[in-house]
Amino acid sequence: EVQLLESGGGLVQPGGSLRLSCVASGFTFTTYAMSWVRQAPGKGLEWVSGISGTGDSTYYADSVKGRFTISRDNSKNTLYLQMNSLRAEDTAVYYCAKDWITRIRGVPHDAFDVWGQGTMVTVSS
Amino acid sequence: DIQMTQSPSSLSASVGDRVTIICRASQSISIYLNWYQQKPGKAPKLLIYAASSLQSGVPSRFSGSGSGTGFTLTISSLRPEDFATYYCQQSYSTSGLTFGGGTKVEIK
Numbered sequence: 001e002v003q004l005l006e007s008g009g010g011l012v013q014p015g016g017s018l019r020l021s022c023v024a025s026g027f028t029f030t031t032y033a034m035s036w037v038r039q040a041p042g043k044g045l046e047w048v049s050g051i052s053g054t055g056d057s058t059y060y061a062d063s064v065k066g067r068f069t070i071s072r073d074n075s076k077n078t079l080y081l082q083m084n085s086l087r088a089e090d091t092a093v094y095y096c097a098k099d100w101i102t103r104i105r106g107v108p109h110d111a112f113d114v115w116g117q118g119t120m121v122t123v124s125s
Numbered sequence: 126d127i128q129m130t131q132s133p134s135s136l137s138a139s140v141g142d143r144v145t146i147i148c149r150a151s152q153s154i155s156i157y158l159n160w161y162q163q164k165p166g167k168a169p170k171l172l173i174y175a176a177s178s179l180q181s182g183v184p185s186r187f188s189g190s191g192s193g194t195g196f197t198l199t200i201s202s203l204r205p206e207d208f209a210t211y212y213c214q215q216s217y218s219t220s221g222l223t224f225g226g227g228t229k230v231e232i233k
Contacts, residue, residue, distance in 0.1 A: 035222070037169075045161075045169065045212055047222040059220045062126070095168055102174065104156075109175040110216050111159040115168035 002026035002114050004096050009119030016086050016123070022079040022096030022116055029077040030054070033099035035112065036070065036081050038092035038121075046092075049081065050099065064090075086123045093118040127151050127215050131225035137233040144200040146228045148213035153193045157217035160189055160198045163227075164209045172211075173198065200230075208232055 008020040020036070035050040049070040050059045058070050069082040079096050100113035128151035138144050148158065156176035161169040171180045173189035176196055186201045200207055213225040 037224075044227040045163075045214075045224040047214075047224065050219070050222070061221070102178075104175050104178065109157060109178075110219070111171050111174040111180075111214075112161075112169070113171050113180070115170075118168060 002098070004098065004114055004116035006094065006096055006116040006119040009094065009121045011122045011124065012086055013125050014087060014123055017082070017084045018086065018121060020081040020083070020094055020096075020119060020121070022081075024077045024079065024098070027098070027114075029072075030074040033101075033110075034072065034079045035097050035099055036079075037095045037097055037112070037115075038090075039095070039118075040089070040092040043092075048094070051079070083121070086121075088123050091121060091123050093120050126221045127154060127218050127223055129213055129215055129223050129225040131211075131213055131228050133228060134226060135229040135231060137231050138203050139233045140203055140205055142203045142233075144203055144207075144230060146198045146211055146213075146230075148191075148196045148198070148225050150194045150196075150215055150217075154215045154217035156192050157215055158189075158191065158196050159214045159216060160187075161212045161214065162207075162209045163212065169212065203230070205232075 003025045006022045036048040051070045067085045071080045095118045096116045097112035098114040101110045130149045158176045160173040163169040177189045210227045210229045
């Protein structure tokens with residue numbers, strides 16, 4: 001069964017740091033790009049960061065650029081999100097998501113086909 | 126970044142109704158548009174990819190259409206398990222993926 005399991009969330013003070021982990025199983029982890037998506041309480045979905053299958057390419061939303069770092073350890077089938085200089089507005093459920101690519105008339109299209117259950121991050125004093 | 130705007134933000138409908146949700150992109154994204162369903166306390170679930178392709182296992186009452194800047198998600202006959210929030214997402218700009226604000230489908 002394809003599965004993603006996040007951990008590492010919790011309560012942290014403003015300006016603090018936290019590292020999230022996402023362990024993947026049931027698929028060839030190194031083959032797929034991965035992303036982190038968050039959802040503030042009562043709000044919509046916000047893409048946070050993405051990383052290629054090899055880890056060579058990384059991408060960030062402007063709201064977290066310079067504060068968050070995405071990485072992966074393919075030997076451990078694990079995705080990470082290092083979050084520094086945390087702010088109250090970073091409070092959210094953080095999901096990891098598998099980036100599935102299919103081809104339509106030879107053109108690649110991607111979507112998030114597998115999601116973890118989410119881990120809650122609360123930034124508050 | 127490409128902005129995605131959904132309408133309406135919420136709607137009330139009855140079981141058996143036909144429901145249409147609209148998603149507009151701030152610039153042309155061809156068919157790089159996905160739809161997700163999210164129920165309270167749960168992770169989102171992929172319904173439609175590439176604007177109109179039905180994800181495996183998703184009931185055929187769900188359909189998607191559109192290209193360029195305008196897209197629709199249609200539920201042909203609403204069932205009780207379809208009451209949820211629906212999000213569109215553009216995959217045109219892989220360095221800056223964005224979601225729509227969501228449409229909550231409630232029971233009338």
